[in-house]
Amino acid sequence: MISRLRTAFLTALLLCLxxxxxxxxxxxxxxxxxxRDILVDRVEDVQDAQQDAKQQFSSALEQYQQLIKxxxxxxxxxxxxxxxxFEDSQAAAEQVSExxxxxxxxxxxLFEEWQEELSLYSNANLKQQSAARLSSTRKKYNTLIQSMxxxxxxxQPVLAAxxxxxxxxxxxxxxxxxxxxxxxxxxxxxxxxxLIRDMEASIAQSEAFIAELNQAG
Numbered sequence: 001m002i003s004r005l006r007t008a009f010l011t012a013l014l015l016c017l018x019x020x021x022x023x024x025x026x027x028x029x030x031x032x033x034x035x036r037d038i039l040v041d042r043v044e045d046v047q048d049a050q051q052d053a054k055q056q057f058s059s060a061l062e063q064y065q066q067l068i069k070x071x072x073x074x075x076x077x078x079x080x081x082x083x084x085x086f087e088d089s090q091a092a093a094e095q096v097s098e099x100x101x102x103x104x105x106x107x108x109x110l111f112e113e114w115q116e117e118l119s120l121y122s123n124a125n126l127k128q129q130s131a132a133r134l135s136s137t138r139k140k141y142n143t144l145i146q147s148m149x150x151x152x153x154x155x156q157p158v159l160a161a162x163x164x165x166x167x168x169x170x171x172x173x174x175x176x177x178x179x180x181x182x183x184x185x186x187x188x189x190x191x192x193x194x195l196i197r198d199m200e201a202s203i204a205q206s207e208a209f210i211a212e213l214n215q216a217g
Contacts, residue, residue: 025109035110040210042106046099046148047206050199053092057158060085061192064165068182078178079169086162093155100148107141140212147205151198158191 025035063085067078114134121127165181 021105021109025106035106035113036213039103039106039110040213042099042103043144043206043210046096046103047203049092049096049099050148050151050203053089053096053155054196054199056085056089056092057155057192057195060089060158060162061188064162064181064185064188068178068185075169075178079166082162082169083166086159086166089155089162090159093152093159096152096155100145100152103148104145107145111138111141137212140209144202144205144209147198147202151195151202154191154195154198158188158195161188161191 025038029035063081067082111134114130118127118131118134121130161184165184169178169181
């Protein structure tokens with residue numbers, strides 16, 4: 001019984017959210033701001049969030065490197081500094097995820113509308129051109145969202161490693177804890193380098209997609 005109620009609640013919630021999104025897009029179109037424009041803005045928002053995340057994860061790595069090099073720094077200060085970087089990195093990662101989700105939401109609405117409107121054409125040539133453009137844009141979008149999600153996934157191993165080290169240092173405020181941090185440095189450096197590389201690739205994909213979308217318009 002509880003399972004059925006939960007399923008019904010989730011279904012109702014999804015329908016409500018979908019209706020709210022539809023109302024929002026309709027309202028924006030009334031003032032001349034179409035789904036295409038919203039999608040471009042949201043892709044740019046992801047770019048901004050990814051740039052911020054790149055800087056934050058780089059900052060976290062620098063703090064980690066400095067933490068294990070400075071011998072005379074108070075261990076509690078080291079813990080607080082690393083914990084601050086972890087929390088800021090976690091917030092940056094959450095922002096990236098939220099903005100990618102927003103891109104997926106409006107892109108789905110845009111492509112559904114585009115597909116439906118193909119049936120309204122009376123000119124077969126124009127319909128064919130629009131259908132080809134839709135197909136091309138969808139392919140580039142799929143490449144983009146895969147790139148975004150790949151970069152998003154790269155954040156998780158870094159966050160997990162930082163959290164492990166923060167927790168370990170929190171409960172072992174001694175020199176041996178610092179030795180333990182040193183052993184993880186190479187892994188974190190490698191993961192951050194991969195993350196930054198994938199973030200940059202995703203940002204480049206975003207630029208290409210925005211250009212395609214603008215051309216399609």
